[in-house]
Amino acid sequence: MVITIDHVSVEAFKDETILEVARRTGHSIPSLCYAKESAHKSSCMVCAVKNCDNGQIIPSCTTLPVEGMHIETDSDEVRLVRTISLELLLSDHRADCDAPCIMVCPQGLNIERMLHFYDGGHFEEAYAVLDAAFLLPQIACDTCKAPCEKVCRRGTIDQPVSIRTIIREIAAKAYPVSPEGGKKGWKLDKNRFQSRIGRFTEKESLSLKANINTSSNCLHCTCAGQTGCRLRLFATEAGIKRSRYESYSALPAMQKIHVSGKLWFEQAKCIRCGLCVYNSEDGFTFKGRGFGMQVVIPEESKSNIEEEMAGLCPTGALYVLEK
Numbered sequence: 001m002v003i004t005i006d007h008v009s010v011e012a013f014k015d016e017t018i019l020e021v022a023r024r025t026g027h028s029i030p031s032l033c034y035a036k037e038s039a040h041k042s043s044c045m046v047c048a049v050k051n052c053d054n055g056q057i058i059p060s061c062t063t064l065p066v067e068g069m070h071i072e073t074d075s076d077e078v079r080l081v082r083t084i085s086l087e088l089l090l091s092d093h094r095a096d097c098d099a100p101c102i103m104v105c106p107q108g109l110n111i112e113r114m115l116h117f118y119d120g121g122h123f124e125e126a127y128a129v130l131d132a133a134f135l136l137p138q139i140a141c142d143t144c145k146a147p148c149e150k151v152c153r154r155g156t157i158d159q160p161v162s163i164r165t166i167i168r169e170i171a172a173k174a175y176p177v178s179p180e181g182g183k184k185g186w187k188l189d190k191n192r193f194q195s196r197i198g199r200f201t202e203k204e205s206l207s208l209k210a211n212i213n214t215s216s217n218c219l220h221c222t223c224a225g226q227t228g229c230r231l232r233l234f235a236t237e238a239g240i241k242r243s244r245y246e247s248y249s250a251l252p253a254m255q256k257i258h259v260s261g262k263l264w265f266e267q268a269k270c271i272r273c274g275l276c277v278y279n280s281e282d283g284f285t286f287k288g289r290g291f292g293m294q295v296v297i298p299e300e301s302k303s304n305i306e307e308e309m310a311g312l313c314p315t316g317a318l319y320v321l322e323k
């Protein structure tokens with residue numbers, strides 16, 4: 001069967017969707033709720049294309065081609081639909097991509113990562129993060145007004161993390177930096193999309209205060225699953241820097257659920273695409289209906305879920321925590 005994609009005639013093979021034909025023939029279409037060779041149902045509309053024969057906007061990941069059809073994948077109209085779809089998904093997304101503290105550090109210190117090692121008792125690694133940002137870690141923040149402590153999210157619950165005191169403690173130990181650690185030139189890319197949690201509800205504040213008591217008191221705001229997050233990637237590509245809408249999601253912010261092994265789940269970062277539900281046996285499941293629908297893991301099903309599921313998730317909702 002022959003169809004036209006962006007004015008180019010291409011052959012469509014049996015059972016291929018428009019998305020698959022387009023990608024095979026070199027057309028780039030974003031997708032979130034689709035994963036190659038996995039069970040899926042269209043829900044995100046990020047893969048939208050236009051059927052020029054009837055003017056309809058359709059999800060390319062589930063639509064099968066019809067002989068002679070004309071598809072448009074790269075017009076202003078199609079891009080607008082994808083951008084609106086992304087903005088709607090982000091309107092219900094209570095999460096930080098990067099922790100507030102690292103966004104304001106003038107030296108580009110990855111504070112959250114340093115505290116992550118500090119809290120885990122990995123002081124050499126914590127020192128290496130410090131050493132990557134400062135020529136002389138021992139006098140690192142001595143003249144800085146510490147904007148990191150002013151924006152620290154823990155400060156909205158009780159006290160901000162004493163970031164400078166901890167930095168001095170780590171620096172004073174002056175661990176030797178291995179060639180692999182430190183001096184790697186980590187840099188925050190401020191042009192990428194940034195999700196923001198917004199204010200904690202009173203209930204969330206109380207729960208976080210009671211349950212997060214790391215040695216530093218840090219909440220670890222940075223999204224641990226950001227490396228493979230396609231939601232952030234496509235939002236950035238669409239030129240979205242901040243969510244257009246005030247977050248009004250009822251999903252609990254920063255509730256990190258241990259699934260099994262190194263696998264973790266954060267519901268507030270889930271876009272309910274269903275990939276984990278359709279591709280795990282007796283694992284994830286949907287709860288509720290409509291806008292209040294959630295993806296949950298019954299306690300007794302946690303051991304049925306494999307770490308590989310993190311690779312299927314298009315956001316940072318499911319992630320593997322190495323250390």
Ligand code: SF4
Binds near residue numbers: 229269
């Ligand atoms: S899941 Fe993606 S968009 Fe959401 S906070 Fe993490 S990196 Fe940002």
Ligand code: SF4
Binds near residue numbers: 099100112161221
């Ligand atoms: S709680 Fe931790 S990660 Fe969050 S802003 Fe404060 S220091 Fe940074």
Ligand code: SF4
Binds near residue numbers: 269295312314
């Ligand atoms: S957790 Fe499951 S439903 Fe939620 S975004 Fe990831 S794969 Fe989709």
Ligand code: FES
Binds near residue numbers: 044
């Ligand atoms: S990727 Fe097609 S609707 Fe989500």
